[in-house]
Amino acid sequence: MHSVIEKPTGSDVARLAGVSKSAVSRAFTGGVVSEEARKRILEAARLLKYRPSNTARSLTTRQSRMIGLAVTSLDNQFYPEVVEKLSDRFARAGYRLLLFVTHGEADLDPVLNELLGYGLDGVVLASSSMASQVAAECREAGVPVVMFNNVDPDGVQAGVSSDDEAGAALVARYLLASGHERPAVITGLGQSSSSVRRLRGFQYELARAGRARARASSGDYTFSGAFEVARAWIEGPSPPDALFCVNDHMAIGALHAVHHRGLTPGRDISVIGFDNVSIAHWPLLDLTTLAQPLEGMIEATVALLLKAIASNTMPTTQEALTGKLVIRGSARRAPGITREASGEETWAD
Amino acid sequence: MHSVIEKPTGSDVARLAGVSKSAVSRAFTGGVVSEEARKRILEAARLLKYRPSNTARSLTTRQSRMIGLAVTSLDNQFYPEVVEKLSDRFARAGYRLLLFVTHGEADLDPVLNELLGYGLDGVVLASSSMASQVAAECREAGVPVVMFNNVDPDGVQAGVSSDDEAGAALVARYLLASGHERPAVITGLGQSSSSVRRLRGFQYELARAGRARARASSGDYTFSGAFEVARAWIEGPSPPDALFCVNDHMAIGALHAVHHRGLTPGRDISVIGFDNVSIAHWPLLDLTTLAQPLEGMIEATVALLLKAIASNTMPTTQEALTGKLVIRGSARRAPGITREASGEETWAD
């Protein structure tokens, strides 16, 4: 436990290299310096183990090279994937993520103050709770924001998501095509745009096909919530013959309820999710699900944000990428769809 | 897309409130200001939507209120849990996490430069690859580091982990107590301290009981790696009757291989993991596993780091907390251990 040493500064390097600190700065920022000087400077820096302070740099350049990422919770398997991919993609562009794991706290002022205090270059809101309000505040403070997997109801904040309604409609059509009579849907939180849009797309498609509205109940975006809803329905009178869950995390909960009652998914009752998280392909789950075009969403998000940062403007585009239905074993197959050797395939009508 | 507005500075607030910028600073940092002035300042700040710049503040105080967190990959379910808990715990202490998702890149210099350039107050290395070297560099640069779930072979870097050897030994004893004859172990990467220590603890215990060394092979810390190892063993001559995987992620892969061959875990062959990730209790997995004392580990990590920061010294303590074996269905039970109503319990001999 020895006390900390003094960090070398640019002036130290300058002195050692026999140049001015401007030269040092230029050497490190790709400015114009004679080859001769640059070499001396780099050597001096190496000797001193000097690294320019990002903090000081941020102060003058007004760029922190940090992106704030807000997520509600990482136990929905979808989000770790998002975090990892965003992190990788932003890292490639020279940005790092500052993490804000929120838990739907009532008072978002403190978080907001922090978010904005850090001088972030941009913010990605992958959290569903209160995202719109936070987005509005950031935008007002001049920080570019893009909402991820969630759309601003007022249509003003930029965002990237998949086409929830179309996706859910595709699920509905698939379910109908495979002869289901009484589909039901397990929704997420009421405030969540993706939940309501997926439900809406599903119901709309049913209506279009002349079917009755599907029963719907909230699983609160949790495993156990979905489990309970599914179980209650299965045990109740006239159980549904298909369960569409607005995300995979809940679909897995529903799957468990099905097994819990000794039924077999895909035979006795169908379960379909939304997201296509990476574990959905585990044979034990073998979940048929609407795959979000994750790569594309990440790419779009990063592009949107970087463009906004570069142009010093507020992003405003709303993108909705279309996903695919990936067919696995948890839902009865539509005619013509058989399990291939590879185990899965996609479906489009 | 309108251009960004000028952010208000402390001087703006000072002017509006009719005080000096020192007063504004004091008002925001809990310094001494008359009640009267404080009120005017806060009001002015509210009007201007002023938030002190963390960047500027960091420059003078030499504290960024940011902790670097390096993780190798988030698809091992254990790590999202770690990230979330660390984030929560540090947030409570007023720190935010800057995320570094590494992928075992060969050249860690760039990452290092970044890590150290951000002026982090501390670093947590939850990544296994190269952790020791990174730790050494950080320490040399005067940044407190603690290694998480991984211990420095040279014993110089501070770290918190669970007692890997004791845990693995407990697993071995349990397997023996439940009558297994040919346990085998699926290890992780060779460089990973937890992998080698868990293997060592397991083998040591076997030896102590007068048994032959267990067969061991690497699953590379991946699902598919573990799947393949397990499958090859099961299909080969004299298959093991128990599979100890050095983490749950691989145990789940092994579990799949077992099912794949039409066998039932816990009856035909036992599978035991290490970590007790939250999904391990899913009935479909029902994984018997050595639970890492996660809460305790998080708490210890945060405490260690905060203490180091506060005292401006380098942490040096190595803590190894002891975990428990949680009994579920994936491994044949030892005599006297029956499934309770609750479904799981712990075991200690």
Place this chain on the structure above:
DNA sequence: CATGGTTTTGCAACCGCTCCCAGTCGCGCT
């Protein structure tokens, strides 16, 4: 050798905040 152009260089002024220091002010005493 003076000339003009092109590099290369260092000075100094910030960036927005903290914090030391030297006041200023009001107040109760003697």
Place this chain on the structure above:
DNA sequence: AGCGCGACTGGGAGCGGTTGCAAAACCATG
């Protein structure tokens, strides 16, 4: 009235960089 004291206050010097600008150095020319 003069004094000492404590509570507040503002000035200003940094923190470690970046950057505009003018001066210096260099380099061919004519």
